[in-house]
Amino acid sequence: NHYTQSNIFIGIINNDKCCPLRVPKEPQNKVTVVLGAQWGDEGKGKVVDLLAMDADIVCRCQGGNNAGHTVVVDSVEYDFHLLPSGVLNKKAVSFIGNGVVIHLPGLFEEAEKNLQKGKGLQGWEERLKISDRAHLVFNFHQAVDGIQEQQRQQQEGKNLGTTKKGIGPAYSSKAARNGLRVCDLVSDFKVFEEKFRMLAEHFLTMYPKLNVDVDSELEQLKGLAERLRPLVTDGVYFMHRALTGPSKKILVEGANAALLDIDFGTYPFVTSSNCTVGGVCTGLGVPPSYVGRVYGVVKAYTTRVGVGAFPTEQDNETGELLQSRGREFGVTTGRRRRCGWLDLILVRYAHMVNGFTAIALTKLDILDTLPEIKVGVAYKVDGQSLPSFPANMDVLTRVSVDYETLPGWCCNTEAARSFEELPSQAQSYIRFIEDFLQVPVKWVGVGKSRESMIKLF
Numbered sequence: 001n002h003y004t005q006s007n008i009f010i011g012i013i014n015n016d017k018c019c020p021l022r023v024p025k026e027p028q029n030k031v032t033v034v035l036g037a038q039w040g041d042e043g044k045g046k047v048v049d050l051l052a053m054d055a056d057i058v059c060r061c062q063g064g065n066n067a068g069h070t071v072v073v074d075s076v077e078y079d080f081h082l083l084p085s086g087v088l089n090k091k092a093v094s095f096i097g098n099g100v101v102i103h104l105p106g107l108f109e110e111a112e113k114n115l116q117k118g119k120g121l122q123g124w125e126e127r128l129k130i131s132d133r134a135h136l137v138f139n140f141h142q143a144v145d146g147i148q149e150q151q152r153q154q155q156e157g158k159n160l161g162t163t164k165k166g167i168g169p170a171y172s173s174k175a176a177r178n179g180l181r182v183c184d185l186v187s188d189f190k191v192f193e194e195k196f197r198m199l200a201e202h203f204l205t206m207y208p209k210l211n212v213d214v215d216s217e218l219e220q221l222k223g224l225a226e227r228l229r230p231l232v233t234d235g236v237y238f239m240h241r242a243l244t245g246p247s248k249k250i251l252v253e254g255a256n257a258a259l260l261d262i263d264f265g266t267y268p269f270v271t272s273s274n275c276t277v278g279g280v281c282t283g284l285g286v287p288p289s290y291v292g293r294v295y296g297v298v299k300a301y302t303t304r305v306g307v308g309a310f311p312t313e314q315d316n317e318t319g320e321l322l323q324s325r326g327r328e329f330g331v332t333t334g335r336r337r338r339c340g341w342l343d344l345i346l347v348r349y350a351h352m353v354n355g356f357t358a359i360a361l362t363k364l365d366i367l368d369t370l371p372e373i374k375v376g377v378a379y380k381v382d383g384q385s386l387p388s389f390p391a392n393m394d395v396l397t398r399v400s401v402d403y404e405t406l407p408g409w410c411c412n413t414e415a416a417r418s419f420e421e422l423p424s425q426a427q428s429y430i431r432f433i434e435d436f437l438q439v440p441v442k443w444v445g446v447g448k449s450r451e452s453m454i455k456l457f
Contacts, residue, residue: 099283
């Protein structure tokens with residue numbers, strides 16, 4: 001038996017000369033991924049914008065218009081929710097993958113609004129591709145989202161703090177297998193109309209108070225289908241050609257963040273998609289071997305929108321200072337963000353799930369006025385140290401945090417353009433983060449513009 005196996009093995013080795021398929025090949029092009037490492041609002045848009053400048057393709061792989069990215073170019077502030085923020089790069093193709101849920105009126109409205117702000121979005125329809133397998137968000141999904149939040153408030157006295165953009169109900173339709181996709185809308189409209197009426201009826205049965213104008217929404221969708229048709233492509237084939245063809249820089253822009261992931265986040269106060277690295281493979285049709293560098297975006301402090309446990313929250317003057325200096329209001333909802341110290345237990349957990357290649361540390365300048373800065377380094381419950389980040393939210397709400405106190409720098413860092421130009425205390429703060437996470441910090445943000453991202457290596 002051993003002899004036979006050896007002979008077969010030798011045969012395979014000898015056969016390699018005539019069968020090149022058997023020689024393992026390194027992927028031609030790999031995707032670079034940018035992901036939020038906290039509860040969102042870390043400043044991913046700025047990092048994506050930086051990397052998108054020389055990208056050939058910029059992709060969104062999950063979420064919907066519940067995400068909000070602000071990008072400042074030539075002192076014009078653009079707000080993106082569904083469009084990849086790489087759409088500002090006139091040389092790049094922007095791609096919305098199958099894992100994204102798309103509210104079509106929202107998509108076109110977003111483009112129109114940004115067109116009015118500046119020249120950045122001119123010709124956007126020529127450089128946007130949308131996967132035919134992406135699911136659609138309808139107006140009644142949004143209405144249901146609002147009703148569900150109301151019900152939670154009445155029944156439990158607490159809501160999830162959703163953006164009411166219909167994201168959860170749309171992903172529910174997808175999982176219940178009665179959802180409708182882009183490919184349905186751009187093929188036979190009569191068949192689409194039948195399915196749409198059935199889906200609307202399904203929600204009306206569940207929520208009798210739902211206000212749905214089926215006919216007017218169908219009319220609107222019929223018009224939008226014509227605008228959508230030229231943008232639609234077979235997403236799997238599109239990504240396969242990009243990955244295996246001539247050399248290309250492919251960037252994936254994560255929406256939301258690790259602690260909002262449906263599996264790994266602070267459930268149930270999470271979003272309805274996988275915003276960790278696995279969502280890149282399932283949301284674009286990219287094999288794992290084609291995932292290259294994964295950059296985690298970490299704010300120099302922690303913020304959270306809406307409800308849910310927040311161990312390092314500072315419901316005091318420090319929190320207010322971070323909130324006002326950082327202008328912490330949600331891009332999508334305008335809600336005031338809760339603020340607290342940097343929680344490295346949480347970021348380390350995000351790294352365990354995502355395997356960050358490097359970190360982009362943003363909004364360091366917001367800490368400029370603080371005489372001392374605290375960093376969360378361990379969790380305890382009833383005096384006992386927790387070995388890992390707890391899954392149970394009741395446990396997380398009872399956590400007490402051990403802090404490391406570091407000296408502040410009490411001076412303005414906004415003019416710094418290199419690591420050496422930062423005050424020594426700010427340099428120590430960055431090194432402390434690197435040592436704790438055992439991940440290098442590649443960029444440090446000290447302002448709003450693209451130029452304010454200091455590259456360390």
